[in-house]
Amino acid sequence: MSTCYVHHDVDAVGTCVGCGKFICENCNTEIKGKNYCKSCIDELFEENKKKIEKLEDHVKVNQPMVFMNAGGGGGASSSSSSSSSSSSNNGGMLGAHYTKSKVVAGLLGILLGGIGAHKFYLGRWGWGIIYLLFCWTYIPLVLGLIEGILYLVSNDDDFARKYDKGYRRMAG
Structure with a gap:
């Protein structure tokens, strides 16, 4: 085998499945039986972070509109729509x-x-x-x-x- 691409004086224990570079014991991070280097793990976290942010933005955009009835009358429907929108918070769902x-x-x-x-x-x-x-x-x-x-x-x-x-x- 070859030497680590970061530590040139240390023997590699495997290759990163993300970039294919040789990595030593110190640079190796094993996830689900696969070897990754630090930079590929950082990339994966950034990708997942962007996906989560995109989903959060999508949830914010798709929140139901709430119309308040300033003139009175029909209060039951406006209160039910506001209660359903306030409880559609996606953090910590207990049930429905x-x-x-x-x-x-x-x-x-x-x-x-x-x-x-x-x-x-x-x-x-x-x-x-x-x-x-x-x-x-x-x-x-x-x-x-x-x-x-x-x-x-x-x-x-x-x-x-x-x-x-x-x-x-x-x-x-």
Whole structure:
């Protein structure tokens, strides 16, 4: 083998998988069974730091807008939107508050989807009425079956974000 690219008088123990240079015992850092030199590790940390900063910037940009109702009236909706935005802080999540169950919605879709029961449960009254009006065609029955299965196999948070208007993340 050769000598270390930093310490020219010391025998190398391996090569860095990042840059391919020979490194000695002192310059070697092993991560998951692979050898890295200090400069490649510094590069990896900088790359990851940039990725994290980019994700944090993306989260800041995609925070929900909160509109305050200065004229009064409709206070329940403005207070729920401000509470959901203040609790969507991504630091230290302990859990989430769900007001709709994907299991209930899924079972209603599968068993009573033909009359739109799952749509009424999820607060989508317009679609529920349309399902009721067209129940004689059996189209809502097929759609309800498909939607019920989709609800059941979906992720809890994805379901809640899409269908649960009262969904809130609980900050820690």
